[in-house]
Amino acid sequence: MTTDSFLADCRARLAFDLLSHTWNAVVLWALRDGPRRPVDLRERIGGISSKVLTETLRRLQFNGLVVREERPGAAGRVEYRLTELGESLLTPIGAVGEWAFAHGDEVMAAQEASCASPREG
Incomplete structure (x- = not known):
């Protein structure tokens, strides 16, 4: 990868x-x-609306970072989990958080x- 990559x-x-x-992060x-x-x-x-959470989960799902799974039992029970690709972003997210x-x-x-x-200018 070059410096301009x-x-x-x-x-x-x-x-x-x-x-x-x-x-997302x-x-x-x-x-x-x-x-x-x-x-x-x-x-x-905390601090995230249902609408924004739904939009974010859909965006993450679209990008292959999370999977939506319907659970048997109670109707409408849905869970989201990280994919392997999503898990691979945890290290960079953690690094940014530490920074x-x-x-x-x-x-x-x-x-x-x-x-x-x-202001100057």
Whole structure:
């Protein structure tokens, strides 16, 4: 991979696009311990509406990162689980999370400083 691969390679852009959607990484991380029902995901995640969760799960399913499984028994019981492909994203998501914990205060300080200083240009 050349140094310009991130600029020109559609696959690299695809990966960044998958992680740039606000809820994709959060939902994938919430599924890391095994299958969950949508209601359980909403409780575990917090702050996500049913509509947005449904859209996110559909997007993740479309991209082959999660599988929707209907469970026998109670009607309408559906669970989502990570695919092998989805599990492979947990390591990069974890790395980004570690970076955020290590540098989040610095980023917020830079944002505050930028908002406090007059804009140049």
